[in-house]
Amino acid sequence: MQTVIIGSGNVAYHLAKAFTQNNIPLIQIFGRNEEELKKISEELDIPYSTKDLTDADLYIICVSDQSVETVSKLITKKDCLVAHTSGSLPKEILIGEYRKSSFYPLQTFSKSKDLHYSKIPLFIETENDEDQKTLTDLASKISENVMKSDHEKRKYIHMTAVFACNFVNHLFSRAKEISDAQEIPFDYFLPLIDETVKKIHEIEPKSAQTGPAVRNDTRVLELHEQLLKDESLEIYKTMNHSIKKMYEL
Amino acid sequence: MQTVIIGSGNVAYHLAKAFTQNNIPLIQIFGRNEEELKKISEELDIPYSTKDLTDADLYIICVSDQSVETVSKLITKKDCLVAHTSGSLPKEILIGEYRKSSFYPLQTFSKSKDLHYSKIPLFIETENDEDQKTLTDLASKISENVMKSDHEKRKYIHMTAVFACNFVNHLFSRAKEISDAQEIPFDYFLPLIDETVKKIHEIEPKSAQTGPAVRNDTRVLELHEQLLKDESLEIYKTMNHSIKKMYEL
Missing domain, CATH: 3.40.50.720 (NAD(P)-binding Rossmann-like Domain)
Incomplete structure (x- = not known):
């Protein structure tokens, strides 16, 4: 051909x-x-x-x-x-x-x-x-x-990729913004990021969830909200709300 | 000791x-x-x-x-x-x-x-x-x-990790929810996810951003918003808003 x-x-x-x-x-x-x-x-x-x-x-x-x-x-x-x-x-x-x-x-x-x-x-x-x-x-x-x-399915595939790839990368950008402002090398977070991804090759992401939201650790959540502003604060609130909803907290 | x-x-x-x-x-x-x-x-x-x-x-x-x-x-x-x-x-x-x-x-x-x-x-x-x-x-x-x-710096390190690890994992959970509903194996997204993370070992996440929001592709953004609801829709809007703000779109 x-x-x-x-x-x-x-x-x-x-x-x-x-x-x-x-x-x-x-x-x-x-x-x-x-x-x-x-x-x-x-x-x-x-x-x-x-x-x-x-x-x-x-x-x-x-x-x-x-x-x-x-x-x-x-x-x-x-x-x-x-x-x-x-x-x-x-x-x-x-x-x-x-x-x-x-x-x-x-x-x-x-x-x-x-x-x-x-x-x-x-x-x-x-x-x-x-x-x-x-x-x-x-x-x-x-x-x-x-x-x-078909096109219908492809739309969902593409959208899933936006969450799993484009948005993930943007979280890295916002994370780097926070660490840069504190003069903490972003490279320090790479082992953590690698491990996060390695995990989901082995277990379901829903079972792998860690962090203050899934623990419903109100003290830490409130502390972080005080440290953040603008888009990062919006992301913080939206993601935590979504985590709590998923785990019915 | x-x-x-x-x-x-x-x-x-x-x-x-x-x-x-x-x-x-x-x-x-x-x-x-x-x-x-x-x-x-x-x-x-x-x-x-x-x-x-x-x-x-x-x-x-x-x-x-x-x-x-x-x-x-x-x-x-x-x-x-x-x-x-x-x-x-x-x-x-x-x-x-x-x-x-x-x-x-x-x-x-x-x-x-x-x-x-x-x-x-x-x-x-x-x-x-x-x-x-x-x-x-x-x-x-x-x-x-x-x-x-010190504790002040540690608070920011921990918060950066929440973005780069906990929230990233939650995006994987929401992505899997979308692909599961369409009977698309989530495993299909793993090569994409691996590549997304591999990239930021080499280039800044801000330079690695791809996807409809950073292209300001209104057609795709509107299409996706019609396909989503509840927490996933909220995440979609919040993340795209933040991407647009970061790239001054």
Whole structure:
């Protein structure tokens, strides 16, 4: 199957790399950013173009949510399969006479970091069973966790990831703000953070909960509220309220 | 120095283990829970008692915040040093005619898990320089990160840990609630969570932020708000508001 990746960002790079490492040939990587395309092209030995989108059986669009629709219109071929890689868009966002699909890797991508793609879950949605099989077979070559998922389900997956990834990272930012203000190196908290995450590989997060809220330690909760202000105070109150509700305290 | 640990919970166990592994003798482990004491005593080859607190130079109290004061009164010896291990209590919580101190390991403890104590930061507070040196020397034998810290600073350390550990774990609980309701295995999110944490070992959390709020992606934010309710919706709004404030969106 002749496959093209469209895009030159982190998702495009890591997907192209995973394909290449698993001996799945890519006939082109296509995009606007020539500098980035050139780097990927040289590293992974894939032809690139910024102008002429080549004929293929499968196009995988790896661009930002806002650009998916526009980019999808560049594909004028009819007898082919097109997939976007967005967690929150329906496959119908794709505009063209081809068969539409979604190929969603659940991960946070940054170009500089090495990723083990085999552990990254891939969620697939297509118009028909044949395309489903094609994409599932392809996805299974780069990942151990391939799952069928319609747009409805994908929305929830994406939202779960916002809680488990984006919000978690923001808590780290607010935590660092507090420790920076006291001149306590944030690095000191990394073993604690690592352990927190290691735990949930073994036990349910609900059983792993510790801290003043789940102990209903009013003295500490009140003390902390006096030390905090603005957004951090709001987060503190909201999270503690939610913890108390979950454990019926 | 003759050292006794008081308590039989997770903090007591891991601290006793770290001492033993680093060839620091403990002359007794003392507590109420005979069953637990016996287990620790056998595993680490330390004498235990539930009745007779032995004479020592240093007592380290590893019990819950609520019990520290009561337990501290059991120590009737005068010429000795007593430390509690709480992040949120002042050393003056200790009631007795001995010298008072705090020996605070920054970690989330669960008995079943192996810990690398050498990476765990230890925060020390004492009444005088000599005791500070004694406890710092002792702590340096089991940890690479030993830091002086008065009660004021310790309060902030503990609060930072609440954000970076307790609240993070609660986000995992709420995330799992969402994915469970959609019959999506929570395990699928573990690679994403691991990557999120791996990132902040290398870059500042503020620079690592991704997701709809920092992109100011109103479409996705509104979609998610429609899918959520109760505490999860409150968390969603509070966190996004805080993200937008931090990035001045």
